[in-house]
Amino acid sequence: MQEIFQAIKRSAAKIAEAIHQEERGYSHKKNSSGEQQLKLDILSDEIIENELGAVSSVKVLASEEKSEPMLINGGGRYLIGYDPLDGSSLVDVNLSVGSIFGIYEESFDAPNLIAAAYVVYGPRVEMVISTVKAERFLLSDGEFSFVEELSLGEKGKINAPGGTQKEWFAHHKELIDSLFKEGYRLRYSGGMVPDLHQILVKKGGLFSYPGTQDRPKGKLRKVFEVFPFAHVFEKAGGYAIDDRGERILSQRVNNVHETTPCFFGSKYEIETVKRFYERTK
Ligand code: AFP
Numbered sequence: 001m002q003e004i005f006q007a008i009k010r011s012a013a014k015i016a017e018a019i020h021q022e023e024r025g026y027s028h029k030k031n032s033s034g035e036q037q038l039k040l041d042i043l044s045d046e047i048i049e050n051e052l053g054a055v056s057s058v059k060v061l062a063s064e065e066k067s068e069p070m071l072i073n074g075g076g077r078y079l080i081g082y083d084p085l086d087g088s089s090l091v092d093v094n095l096s097v098g099s100i101f102g103i104y105e106e107s108f109d110a111p112n113l114i115a116a117a118y119v120v121y122g123p124r125v126e127m128v129i130s131t132v133k134a135e136r137f138l139l140s141d142g143e144f145s146f147v148e149e150l151s152l153g154e155k156g157k158i159n160a161p162g163g164t165q166k167e168w169f170a171h172h173k174e175l176i177d178s179l180f181k182e183g184y185r186l187r188y189s190g191g192m193v194p195d196l197h198q199i200l201v202k203k204g205g206l207f208s209y210p211g212t213q214d215r216p217k218g219k220l221r222k223v224f225e226v227f228p229f230a231h232v233f234e235k236a237g238g239y240a241i242d243d244r245g246e247r248i249l250s251q252r253v254n255n256v257h258e259t260t261p262c263f264f265g266s267k268y269e270i271e272t273v274k275r276f277y278e279r280t281k
Pocket of ligand 1: 190220
């Protein structure tokens with residue numbers, strides 16, 4: 001699997017360069033979710049496909065930017081689901097964005113996720129890899145150097161509430177308000193990768209992207225976004241659950257573009273989510 005992480009590191013360095021040099025603007029294409037694709041979306045996807053597609057152990061690639069998974073090598077072992085440039089619309093307002101990778105065996109069901117990685121393109125380029133633990137790396141002089149092992153505490157101070165607030169269900173609004181009443185600080189950029197990275201580095205808090213009245217299954221994609229971050233959070237001693245209070249990593253998928261409500265955080269916050277959501281059962 002090390003050859004996969006090396007390919008991801010090479011991709012990250014190239015995408016970081018593209019973000020700072022490539023022209024902005026939208027292409028004439030749309031992705032499978034019907035979203036207009038930025039030229040950077042397409043370029044990032046091409047960079048990753050070229051790097052990972054050359055790794056002999058890779059069997060299938062599934063990109064958020066493509067409607068169907070691609071068979072790369074029938075004799076390969078790993079299936080990789082990835083979001084090449086999550087939050088890409090934030091580049092034009094100079095906010096941090098990221099790439100997210102899930103490494104699966106046999107299928108894209110969460111129980112078959114064996115490792116995950118993400119890259120944050122911000123003031124610095126950082127990468128986190130989760131296998132048996134979650135490890136943070138910093139890109140400097142073209143190389144990723146180890147920084148620390150990520151480890152969440154029991155409780156944090158950050159509240160990152162996603163989704164359109166006027167579409168929140170009442171019990172979700174009560175949950176979010178209760179944390180602010182406890183003194184939690186609002187930290188939400190609209191970029192899943194930096195918003196979750198901040199909670200991991202600050203050792204606690206809650207990120208939520210709930211089911212809403214207009215999007216009961218939430219917005220974030222299981223295979224490309226939610227499962228990989230659930231893996232990172234659990235390896236960092238945190239938790240990741242859905243709106244039924246079940247572990248995200250027990251979920252299965254029928255289509256790689258499925259979404260799920262999701263909550264990521266330290267112990268106290270996830271127990272609080274369960275308390276407010278159990279009232280609705
Ligand atoms: P884009 O990739 O369309 O910019 O969306 C980013 C994202 O999928 C994820 O990175 C954020 O957590 C989430 O959307 C923010 O969504 P809201 O703007 O609805 O809170």
